[in-house]
Amino acid sequence: MTQTKATAKTKATAKTKATADAKAADDPQRNVSVTFYIPAVLRNRTRAAYRATADVERDTSWSDLVRKALVAEIERRERVHNGCIAYDGDDSPLPAGRPQR
Template sequence: MSELGRVAVTFYIDDDLRRRAKAVYRNTCADERDASWSDMIAKALTTEVHRRERLYNRGRAFEGDAQRLTPGRPIG
């Protein structure tokens, strides 16, 4: 965890994915022991971060920083 602890994050996703994810949370949070909606989202994001670190960085964590990401769609 960072020096700041938990921080708020804002991002956009397709509405269908949001609805499905909320349904998944409501129907599985007790069995999965999710402390909150944020906890489930953090677990999902952690899984993808670890997958990409394994694939692109030999399993090592990429160096993070507090710099903002460029808004908008990626070029390319």
């Protein structure tokens, strides 16, 4: 791909993401796509658990299982670190790269 095409594609992708982010800001209940990285073994274990238990746990989809897991961890952190008060969310970017330890 030429540099011009690559630049145009990058700009188009950024514009699409900005549009999606703006729509999400208008409707906080709207689902948005999230990308993150986990070890393959964890993903595979989670998929196996989803397949084995989706009916009894009433998961409507793979996304529903992941959402439930995120909510459980967020609520635990709010309970432990924020006096059971929900953290205020926003759309500001998270820091890039791995956190410094």
